[in-house]
Amino acid sequence: MRALRILLIFVVILGGLFVAVDRAAVYFAESEAASKIRSSQGLTSEPDVSIKGFPFLTQVAGSKLDEIEISVGGITATAEGRQVEVTEVKAELRDVKVNSSFSSAVAGSAQGSALISxxxxxxxxxxxxxxxxxxxxxxxxxxxxxxxxxxxxxxxxxxxxxxxxxxxxxxxxxxxxxxxxxxxxxxxxxxxxxxxxxxxxxxxxxxxxxxxxxxxxxxxxxxxxxxxxxxxxxxxxxxxxxxxxxxx
Structure with missing residues (x-):
C-alpha cells in the first residue's frame, strides 16, 4: 500500500511538471508566432496570439495545432482623411500546420471578424x-x-x-x-x-x-x-x- 501511495505521488508530480513545461512551451510559441505574424503581415503592433488545445506539445509533435486565435489592434478606417478605429479585429484559425521553428504556418480554415461602432x-x-x-x-x-x-x-x-x-x-x-x-x-x-x-x-x-x-x-x-x-x-x-x- 505504501509503495502504491509513493507511486501515485510520483505520477502526480510528473503530471504537474508536464503541465508546467507544456504551458511554458505554449507561452514561448505564442510569443514567437506573434512576432512572425507582425513582421510578415506588416502590422503596426504585435497581435495577441492564443493557441488553444491541450496538451500543446503533442500537437507540435504532430506538426498541427487544433486552433489559434489572433486579435489585432491598430486597424483604422479612413474616409476623405477622417480616420476612425476598427475594433474587435480577430481571426480564428483551425487545423494549422506548422514546422518545428514556427517559420511556416498554414491554416486549413480561417474565420475573420471586425467591428466599426x-x-x-x-x-x-x-x-x-x-x-x-x-x-x-x-x-x-x-x-x-x-x-x-x-x-x-x-x-x-x-x-x-x-x-x-x-x-x-x-x-x-x-x-x-x-x-x-x-x-x-x-x-x-x-x-x-x-x-x-x-x-x-x-x-x-x-x-x-x-x-x-x-x-x-x-x-x-x-x-x-x-x-x-x-x-x-x-x-x-x-x-x-x-x-x-x-x-x-
Missing amino acids: YEDLSKSAPQGATVSYAGAERAAKGQVKVSGPLGDLLEGAGVDVPTAFQAMLREEFTAYSTVSLEDGDKVRLRAEDLPKLSVPGVEGELKDVVDYDLTIDGLPSTITLDKVTTTQDGLRFSGTGTDVDLTS
Missing part, C-alpha cells in the same frame, strides 16, 4: 451627419440611419442657400443608407429615397454628401472580409478563408 462611423461621416442604428427592420436590409441638421449638412456640402430659405435650415434631415462591402476593405454607404426637403434644389448635393466610402487600412492578409451586417453595436464584418498562410 456607430460612434466611430459618425466621426467618419461628412460634416453635420450622424450615423446610427436604423431599427431591426431596416437593419435586416443592411441599412443605417444618417441624420443631422439640414443647415449643417448643406454647409458641409458647400451649398449656398438663398436668404428666403434660411429659416428652413433648422429642420432635421434623415435618410437611410444601404451598407455594402467591396474588395474586402472598402465600406460603401448609399442613401435610399431621400426625404422631400423644404429647401428646393439641394437633393443632389445632399446625396453627394451622405453617400460616402470608408477604406479599412492595415488589415492583415490572414483576414479577408466578405460580409457586413448592421447591428445595434455598429457594422460587423466577417469573412472566411482556406489554406491561409500566416507567415508570408
Whole structure:
C-alpha cells in the first residue's frame, strides 16, 4: 500500500511538471508566432496570439495545432482623411500546420471578424451627419440611419442657400443608407429615397454628401472580409478563408 501511495505521488508530480513545461512551451510559441505574424503581415503592433488545445506539445509533435486565435489592434478606417478605429479585429484559425521553428504556418480554415461602432462611423461621416442604428427592420436590409441638421449638412456640402430659405435650415434631415462591402476593405454607404426637403434644389448635393466610402487600412492578409451586417453595436464584418498562410 505504501509503495502504491509513493507511486501515485510520483505520477502526480510528473503530471504537474508536464503541465508546467507544456504551458511554458505554449507561452514561448505564442510569443514567437506573434512576432512572425507582425513582421510578415506588416502590422503596426504585435497581435495577441492564443493557441488553444491541450496538451500543446503533442500537437507540435504532430506538426498541427487544433486552433489559434489572433486579435489585432491598430486597424483604422479612413474616409476623405477622417480616420476612425476598427475594433474587435480577430481571426480564428483551425487545423494549422506548422514546422518545428514556427517559420511556416498554414491554416486549413480561417474565420475573420471586425467591428466599426456607430460612434466611430459618425466621426467618419461628412460634416453635420450622424450615423446610427436604423431599427431591426431596416437593419435586416443592411441599412443605417444618417441624420443631422439640414443647415449643417448643406454647409458641409458647400451649398449656398438663398436668404428666403434660411429659416428652413433648422429642420432635421434623415435618410437611410444601404451598407455594402467591396474588395474586402472598402465600406460603401448609399442613401435610399431621400426625404422631400423644404429647401428646393439641394437633393443632389445632399446625396453627394451622405453617400460616402470608408477604406479599412492595415488589415492583415490572414483576414479577408466578405460580409457586413448592421447591428445595434455598429457594422460587423466577417469573412472566411482556406489554406491561409500566416507567415508570408
